[in-house]
Amino acid sequence: MSTPTKPLIPLAVLPKNELGLTVRDYEGAMSTLCAGCGHDSVTAAITQMYFELSMPPHMIAKLSGIGCSSKTPTYFVRGAHGFNSAHGRMATIATGANAANRELSYIGISGDGDSLSIGIGHLSHLMRRNVNMVYVLENNGVYGLTKGQFSASADIGSRSKRGVSNVVAPIDPIMLGLSMGATFLARSFSGDKEQLIPLLKAAVAHKGMALIDVISPCVTFNDHEGSTKSYRFMREHEVKEIETDFVPWQQEISMPHHKDDAREIIMHDGSAVRFRSVPEGYDPRDRQKVEEYIRERHERGEIATGLLYVNEDSSDVHEMNNTPETALSKVPFSKLCPGSGALAKLQEDFR
Amino acid sequence: MTTTIPQPTASTSSDVRINNFALKLANVNGTGSASANSLLMQAIFRMGIPVSGKNLFPSNIQGLPTWYEIRVNKSGYTARAMDYDLMVAMNSQTYADDIKEVATGGYVLYDSSWPLDSYLLRDDVTFLGVPLAKMCLENFTSSRERVLMKNIAYAGALVALLDLDLEVIATLLTESYSRNEKLLASNQKALRLGYDYAMENFDCPLEFHVAPMDETSHSILIDGNTASALGCLYAGATVAGWYPITPATALMDNFTALCAKYRREPVDSAVPGAPDSIQNNYLILQAEDEIAAIGMVLGASWSGARAFTSTSGPGISLMGELLGLAYYTEIPAVIFDVQRTGPSTGMPTRTQQADILLCAYASHGDTKHILLFPANPHECFEFAVDSFDIAERFQTPVFVLSDLDIGMNDWVVPELTWDDDFVPDRGRVLNDEDLAGIAEFFRYTNEDADFVTPRTVPGSIEKGAYFIRGSGHDKFGKYTEVPAEYQEVVDRLKKKHAASAHSVPAPIEVRRPDAHVGIITLGSCDLAVREAIDDLAERGIVADYMRVRGFPFVDSVRQFVKDHEHCFVVEQNRDAQLRSLIAIETEIDINQMHPVLHYGGFPLSASQVVDAVTDTLEVTS
Numbered sequence: 001m002s003t004p005t006k007p008l009i010p011l012a013v014l015p016k017n018e019l020g021l022t023v024r025d026y027e028g029a030m031s032t033l034c035a036g037c038g039h040d041s042v043t044a045a046i047t048q049m050y051f052e053l054s055m056p057p058h059m060i061a062k063l064s065g066i067g068c069s070s071k072t073p074t075y076f077v078r079g080a081h082g083f084n085s086a087h088g089r090m091a092t093i094a095t096g097a098n099a100a101n102r103e104l105s106y107i108g109i110s111g112d113g114d115s116l117s118i119g120i121g122h123l124s125h126l127m128r129r130n131v132n133m134v135y136v137l138e139n140n141g142v143y144g145l146t147k148g149q150f151s152a153s154a155d156i157g158s159r160s161k162r163g164v165s166n167v168v169a170p171i172d173p174i175m176l177g178l179s180m181g182a183t184f185l186a187r188s189f190s191g192d193k194e195q196l197i198p199l200l201k202a203a204v205a206h207k208g209m210a211l212i213d214v215i216s217p218c219v220t221f222n223d224h225e226g227s228t229k230s231y232r233f234m235r236e237h238e239v240k241e242i243e244t245d246f247v248p249w250q251q252e253i254s255m256p257h258h259k260d261d262a263r264e265i266i267m268h269d270g271s272a273v274r275f276r277s278v279p280e281g282y283d284p285r286d287r288q289k290v291e292e293y294i295r296e297r298h299e300r301g302e303i304a305t306g307l308l309y310v311n312e313d314s315s316d317v318h319e320m321n322n323t324p325e326t327a328l329s330k331v332p333f334s335k336l337c338p339g340s341g342a343l344a345k346l347q348e349d350f351r
Numbered sequence: 352m353t354t355t356i357p358q359p360t361a362s363t364s365s366d367v368r369i370n371n372f373a374l375k376l377a378n379v380n381g382t383g384s385a386s387a388n389s390l391l392m393q394a395i396f397r398m399g400i401p402v403s404g405k406n407l408f409p410s411n412i413q414g415l416p417t418w419y420e421i422r423v424n425k426s427g428y429t430a431r432a433m434d435y436d437l438m439v440a441m442n443s444q445t446y447a448d449d450i451k452e453v454a455t456g457g458y459v460l461y462d463s464s465w466p467l468d469s470y471l472l473r474d475d476v477t478f479l480g481v482p483l484a485k486m487c488l489e490n491f492t493s494s495r496e497r498v499l500m501k502n503i504a505y506a507g508a509l510v511a512l513l514d515l516d517l518e519v520i521a522t523l524l525t526e527s528y529s530r531n532e533k534l535l536a537s538n539q540k541a542l543r544l545g546y547d548y549a550m551e552n553f554d555c556p557l558e559f560h561v562a563p564m565d566e567t568s569h570s571i572l573i574d575g576n577t578a579s580a581l582g583c584l585y586a587g588a589t590v591a592g593w594y595p596i597t598p599a600t601a602l603m604d605n606f607t608a609l610c611a612k613y614r615r616e617p618v619d620s621a622v623p624g625a626p627d628s629i630q631n632n633y634l635i636l637q638a639e640d641e642i643a644a645i646g647m648v649l650g651a652s653w654s655g656a657r658a659f660t661s662t663s664g665p666g667i668s669l670m671g672e673l674l675g676l677a678y679y680t681e682i683p684a685v686i687f688d689v690q691r692t693g694p695s696t697g698m699p700t701r702t703q704q705a706d707i708l709l710c711a712y713a714s715h716g717d718t719k720h721i722l723l724f725p726a727n728p729h730e731c732f733e734f735a736v737d738s739f740d741i742a743e744r745f746q747t748p749v750f751v752l753s754d755l756d757i758g759m760n761d762w763v764v765p766e767l768t769w770d771d772d773f774v775p776d777r778g779r780v781l782n783d784e785d786l787a788g789i790a791e792f793f794r795y796t797n798e799d800a801d802f803v804t805p806r807t808v809p810g811s812i813e814k815g816a817y818f819i820r821g822s823g824h825d826k827f828g829k830y831t832e833v834p835a836e837y838q839e840v841v842d843r844l845k846k847k848h849a850a851s852a853h854s855v856p857a858p859i860e861v862r863r864p865d866a867h868v869g870i871i872t873l874g875s876c877d878l879a880v881r882e883a884i885d886d887l888a889e890r891g892i893v894a895d896y897m898r899v900r901g902f903p904f905v906d907s908v909r910q911f912v913k914d915h916e917h918c919f920v921v922e923q924n925r926d927a928q929l930r931s932l933i934a935i936e937t938e939i940d941i942n943q944m945h946p947v948l949h950y951g952g953f954p955l956s957a958s959q960v961v962d963a964v965t966d967t968l969e970v971t972s
Contacts, residue, residue: 058816061654061809074818074830081809082818083653085646086676092592092638092646097809099590099634099647100656104810122646125639317634324616324630328589329655329808331632333775336587338613340769343585347766350571351397 018054026051028075033068038190038216038231039138043075045193046107046136049200050077061097061104065090065119068145068218069111069138088119091126091135095317098131101327102318105204106133113143116152116171123173127182130208132316134200137173137211138190140218141229148221159226172298173213174308178291184210185309186244189234190217192305198273199307201246205267208316215303239302247272265310273307284310370400370425372559373432374509376439377449378502381413384441386527387502388419389761391509394519395423396572396763399564403429405760405954410597410700416445423561429763430879431954436559437512439505441483446471458557460508462501464488479553481508486544491537500541507545514556516563517546571766575757576661578728579687580605581767582735583659584613587775588685590658591635592647594666597699598755599689602661607635641666645673645684652683653819655780655808657739659685664693664706667713674748675714676821678844681795681806683742683778686710687735687751689758692952701952702755704874705924710750711902711932717841719848721749722902723855726877727757729764730900734856736773743778745803745851754923756875756954779805786815794819794828795840801854802847848903855901858908868894868964869915871908871944873929876921876955883960890961892968894919902932909937912944917968921947921960 014022026047031040050060057079064070066087073082081104085093090108098106115123115137126135141154150158153173154166177185184206188196196214203210215234217223223230228237265273265285284290290309297304324331338346378384385406392404403422409415422432434454440446440461446468450459455475461467463480472478483501491497510520520542528535549555579602583591593603610633618630638644644660651658662670667688677684690706692698710722721741723734734751742749779799786792786807794817798804804826807815817828825836826843861884868887872880877898884894897911912918912933920930927946934941947963949955 058810058813079813079816081807081811081816083650084818084820084822085649086672086821089642089646089673092643092673093650093653095636095643096590096592096647096650096652096658097654098650099636100651100654100658101808101810121639122643125643129636317636321634322629322631323634324618324632327654327810328632328634329651331589333587335616335632336589336614337585337773340771342613343581343767343769346581347571347573350573350577 017051019056021051021054021057023047023051025057025079026077028073028078031072031075033071034220036219037068038140038214038218039069039072040075041190041193042136042138042196042214042216043072045196045200047076048193049197049204052197053201053204055105055204059104061106062109063090063094063097063106064109065111065114067111067114067143069109069216070114072109072138088114088117089122090114091119091122091131094133095126095129095131098133098317100329102132102323103327106131108133108135110135110137112137112139112141112151112153116173120152120171120176124176124180127177127180127209127211129317130181130183130314130320132208132318133210134203135209135211136200137213138216139173139213139229140216140222141227142218142222144218144221153229155228158228159224161221161224172294173211174294175291177211178287178309182211182309183208183311183314184307185213186211186307187213187215187303187305189215189238189305191231191234195240195244195305198244198246202244202267202273202307205246205269205271205273206310207268207312208314234303237301237303238305239297240305244273244307265312268312273310284308287311368559369562370423370564372436373420373422373434374437374439375435375449375452376419376421377442377445378417378419379442379444380409380411380415380417382502383499384417384419384502387506388421390520390523390527391506391515392421392761393523393572394510394515395421395561396567396570397519397523398516398561399567400561401425401427401429401566401763403431403760403762405431405756407953408700410698416442425564425566427566428878428882428957430882431956433956433958437557439509441501441505450476460505460512479508479512479549481505481545481548483545486548487541490540490544496537500537503538503541504545507542507547508549509545510542511546511549511555512553512557512560514560514562567763569766570763572761572763573728574601574759574761575725575728575731575753576601576689576759577605578731578767579661579735579751579753579758580609582732583685584609585732585769586657586736586739588657588659588739589633590647590651590656591633591660592638592644592651592658593635593660594638594641594644594662596641596663596666598691598759599661599663599666599687601759602687602689603635610635641669642673645670645677645686648684648686649673649677649682652742653809657685657743657775659687659739661687661689663689663691663699664709665696667706667709671714674720675716675718677748678714678718678720679716679821680819681746681804681844682819683739683746684748685735685738685742685751686748687753690752690754692950698952700755702875702954703923703950703952704752704754704876705926705928705950706752707922707924707928707932710752717845719845719903721745721747721848721851721855723749723751724873724900724902725751725753725757726874726898726900727764728762729767730856731757732767737856740776741851741854744776744854745801745847746778746806747847752874754875779803781805781807781811781815783812783815786812792817793826795824795826795843798843801850802843852901852903852905855903857905858900858911859896859898860907860911861896863893863895866893866895867916868892868968869897869911869918870894870921870960870964871897871899871911871918871929871933872921873899876923879955879957880921880960882957883964886957886961887964890965892964894964899929902936904933904936908933909939912937912939917945917971918943919945919947919964919967921949921955923949923955925950
């Protein structure tokens with residue numbers, strides 16, 4: 001079975017971005033996921049996001065592990081370089097790729113099984129190293145490809161399709177990120193493109209590892225009554241903590257003046273994330289308060305979404321290691337090999 | 352690259368015991384004996400005499416028995432000796448066993464500050480008591496120095512007993528402690544105490560001792576881990592992912608130190624007046640585990656950097672899954688496996704060659720990898736450079752299988768050389784210009800004579816973009832579950848692996864007229880086997896020699912087995928892994944090869960090979 005190709009017949013004249021590309025140029029192969037899968041909405045948001053950012057497709061590197069979520073990189077930006085790796089190991093491959101070539105825009109797509117069970121160690125260390133990439137965790141609380149086992153993000157009491165209640169405590173990637181020193185933590189809902197697209201743009205602009213935990217219901221195995229990751233549950237329990245808007249630096253001047261109660265965080269590339277806090281005084285730069293707030297919300301059975309935490313002052317893996325500003329893979333061999341003279345000289349120490 | 356193998360040279364001395372003996376030093380680890388022991392070995396090297404030093408140490412930081420063996424051999428036979436002419440017995444816990452190991456007519460040097468129990472005494476060896484603790488107590492005030500200086504004091508006694516050049520020793524001490532005058536003075540004093548005591552109380556030198564030669568002037572004293580790291584530096588590796596593990600840790604420590612010295616580039620500041628900065632043309636990532644380490648290597652290699660990892664057996668086990676990914680998706684990778692004793696945790700500070708089959712077929716499914724087998728630090732350097740070329744040419748993982756003996760012991764090897772015209776072979780990589788010249792790019796089409804297909808690296812123009820996947824794929828790189836499409840790709844991989852046989856270092860073969868015995872070996876068995884072949888010749892057994900240096904095997908390996916009525920395969924593992932690999936891959940009858948196996952964890956010695964060969968021939972004749 002090969003992946004079906006998406007028909008490329010334009011139905012109307014599509015708008016073009018700064019590169020003269022249409023949104024169709026940012027699409028990929030036809031999705032083979034179940035009809036109504038939350039992941040397809042995330043794919044659509046990512047497609048739209050790159051289109052709106054006018055990102056040259058070949059400058060994107062998209063990576064994934066194994067699972068339903070990890071299939072999705074084939075479904076967006078066909079002109080990007082892609083790597084579908086092994087279960088739970090995407091973070092390690094992305095770290096190496098970024099180490100070799102920091103000039104690309106990296107996006108990793110993972111799921112709750114991939115990220116919070118088999119790959120939790122790698123995810124944790126990716127955050128510690130602050131590798132400059134977008135990390136989308138398509139979170140549905142369930143193992144889809146193996147037909148419905150609970151994942152590590154399933155809430156206690158959540159019922160599986162077979163009627164079993166989960167009794168093991170869930171892992172919240174946002175709380176994990178706060179303790180691992182992550183520098184950008186956001187949560188969204190696959191059904192809410194309005195919120196997701198600006199968050200994705202901010203994640204691309206962020207210099208460092210940007211995690212977006214996207215609650216993305218599994219229509220086949222986890223969208224029933226009793227599930228806490230269903231469309232219905234999310235619509236009833238989501239609390240948009242922060243309304244987020246992303247302003248690329250090129251357009252800043254033409255943007256309407258923001259409302260009085262909005263705050264602005266300037267990203268390292270000059271773009272801005274504007275957010276309006278629903279609760280008074282919510283400051284996504286105050287780690288301790290963010291942690292308290294999310295915990296409080298969680299205890300009330302509510303899921304806080306938006307840009308929950310950001311730290312624009314920290315160094316990414318390249319800054320920590322003082323590497324060149326261009327790709328390490330482009331450093332010419334003449335600069336890498338010290339030559340015969342140096343070899344002869346250094347061997348004086350081996351006499 | 353051409354390889355120079357250290358060759359034993361003919362004896363020039365009439366006295367067989369001059370420059371021909373072995374000593375063993377029994378110490379307690381963590382007491383500072385290592386610097387005294389290597390001082391002795393280095394002094395002998397500087398006197399121009401072939402020598403080896405083997406550290407037989409415990410997996411422990413302080414308090415357990417540790418030994419250091421020095422073999423001096425004017426003919427260049429410096430494999431581990433098992434007959435010791437002199438034992439320096441500094442560890443009361445192991446006195447009994449250590450004293451038993453001395454050859455008849457040999458000597459035991461011990462600390463006579465306390466009497467030796469009479470049950471330890473032997474009539475056939477001479478006991479040389481030096482009151483080391485007592486003299487250090489009298490001459491040094493700090494408790495630390497009183498312990499440390501005992502080592503230098505026994506070294507001083509050995510300088511007298513073995514006729515080492517005092518000036519050479521003095522120079523070495525000055526070099527070692529040039530930054531610490533007080534410590535230098537203490538060392539010089541302690542050395543003198545031991546030296547004077549021996550001169551006054553013993554008949555110096557002993558009948559076996561050293562005499563200056565000129566056999567090491569074009570040699571260096573280097574361990575394999577340092578040499579491998581140098582190879583990676585010279586090959587142009589920029590990214591490394593690793594996880595600490597004995598005995599491979601020093602490889603990355605050395606690479607880090609070398610990068611800090613040779614890869615830091617001053618950059619002029621773009622802003623006038625601002626200070627210039629330094630940029631590091633390397634990125635070494637200490638990973639969370641070996642899985643991450645190999646993942647980083649694959650990511651970096653996929654992106655066009657030369658990347659490697661260094662590990663030992665347990666690390667290879669963990670890397671298994673991603674090694675299969677690299678094989679199937681055709682990503683270059685260089686993996687140094689400094690082998691230690693398995694299985695499981697095994698004996699981390701002991702040597703073995705027991706990862707041969709693990710590495711040859713690492714990962715689930717049908718996988719086969721390229722292996723290189725260096726025999727000494729000189730080859731570690733050369734093979735390290737080769738490994739990156741081979742990995743990129745064949746777009747696949749390449750394993751450099753060193754071991755603890757090579758990696759962590761200092762070896763006398765020919766100087767390393769470098770050709771400044773060297774151009775790395777980056778393999779078939781299409782750049783944007785190449786892509787512009789072709790109609791369409793598909794990852795696994797357009798194979799060359801070696802069954803290698805061109806790749807692109809991320810960042811190349813859209814025409815070169817593709818989706819690399821460890822799942823079933825056809826030659827276009829597209830997902831497939833169709834049997835014929837799947838098989839077409841894995842069949843090419845098999846042919847590609849076979850084609851690499853001519854690119855790995857060729858076997859070293861030494862044939863002799865009238866030989867009816869053949870001995871195949873690999874890696875650090877080399878010196879012991881070559882010495883054994885000379886010993887066997889003296890007993891009338893003429894043997895041909897073959898050392899395989901890479902896998903897959905060239906046809907001469909099969910031919911060598913076929914050519915000999917009796918073919919032995921000498922290796923350091925229990926299960927005769929090289930023998931199995933030869934049988935599997937050349938389809939030769941495994942029973943045509945007699946296994947000679949040594950796997951207790953200490954380096955191989957010639958006598959073990961001689962005994963095994965002669966025993967087998969007696970039984971079969």
